Amino acid sequence: MSLEVTDLVVEIDGRRVVDGVSFAVPDGARVGLIGESGSGKSLTALALMGLLPEGATASGSVRWNGREILGLADREIAGIRGDEIGMVFQEPRTALNPIRTIGRQIAETIRIHERIDRREARTRAVAEAARVALPDPERIVDRYPHQLSGGQRQRAAIAIALAARPRLLVADEPTTALDVTIQAGVLRLLLSLVESDGMSLVFITHDLAVLAQVATEAVVLADGRVVESGPLGTLLTAPTSPITQGLLRDATATLWRGEDEG
Numbered sequence: 001m002s003l004e005v006t007d008l009v010v011e012i013d014g015r016r017v018v019d020g021v022s023f024a025v026p027d028g029a030r031v032g033l034i035g036e037s038g039s040g041k042s043l044t045a046l047a048l049m050g051l052l053p054e055g056a057t058a059s060g061s062v063r064w065n066g067r068e069i070l071g072l073a074d075r076e077i078a079g080i081r082g083d084e085i086g087m088v089f090q091e092p093r094t095a096l097n098p099i100r101t102i103g104r105q106i107a108e109t110i111r112i113h114e115r116i117d118r119r120e121a122r123t124r125a126v127a128e129a130a131r132v133a134l135p136d137p138e139r140i141v142d143r144y145p146h147q148l149s150g151g152q153r154q155r156a157a158i159a160i161a162l163a164a165r166p167r168l169l170v171a172d173e174p175t176t177a178l179d180v181t182i183q184a185g186v187l188r189l190l191l192s193l194v195e196s197d198g199m200s201l202v203f204i205t206h207d208l209a210v211l212a213q214v215a216t217e218a219v220v221l222a223d224g225r226v227v228e229s230g231p232l233g234t235l236l237t238a239p240t241s242p243i244t245q246g247l248l249r250d251a252t253a254t255l256w257r258g259e260d261e262g
């Protein structure tokens, strides 16, 4: 199960906000997309999933297991989304449906590829809630998103994204909106699930220190273009692009600050 992105271009109002991005995610790989705010990370992820905002157009190629999925009809891409490729976004509030219980939203993902009755759906939802370590899973599945804390909401969003056991997870800044004290826990959870399910991962962040905990390969974006890519170790020890060098300085500064506070 591999993803291959070749010369991806996204245009909004005639402006190329993603400008010829290429990278590959071989089976089981964990690839980080990193870059400053506005560098085109989210639009790259949204283009892969056929979720670009109104007015944005994509060209180039996105191959999933050899099959071209860029430009597929909504109905076809919707079958791949959720079932084969799961997504977690920065702000869980936008990913969750405010008027449906957590349990129902988990069941909806399972139902993409399995026929299950109401009772079975509930049992499965409780099991998925427990898997992401939501407290009191039997009860929390009956709650609505606004009745959960920020960290719990992101755990619920992860449960929904992974309920169908996708082969690839695309996570766009999944911990950035969370309180620092709960970021690490959510990140650890995400990684342990990626490992236990043997999923591939595309992880988006602007923080090289976070990426270092997650990815094996990294793609550095600036102004919609890839400025450097390769094994994470190389980027950390011998970055060639000034952009990567800047991200490394930021990450190091954060680590030093953390040490001072400790």
Ligand SMILES: Nc1ncnc2c1ncn2[C@@H]1O[C@H](COP(=O)(O)OP(=O)(O)OP(=O)(O)O)[C@@H](O)[C@H]1O
Binding pocket: 012, 017, 035, 036, 037, 038, 039, 040, 041, 042, 043, 044, 053, 206
């Ligand atoms: N809906 C939109 N309409 C117009 N321009 C947009 C839209 N969404 C994004 N852009 C522009 O496209 C560029 C890339 O945006 P994108 O959201 O991919 O950046 P990003 O790297 O994810 O940034 P961040 O780290 O802040 O999330 C930015 O210049 C942004 O202003």
Ligand SMILES: [Mg+2]
Binding pocket: 041, 042, 043, 172
């Ligand atoms: Mg973004």
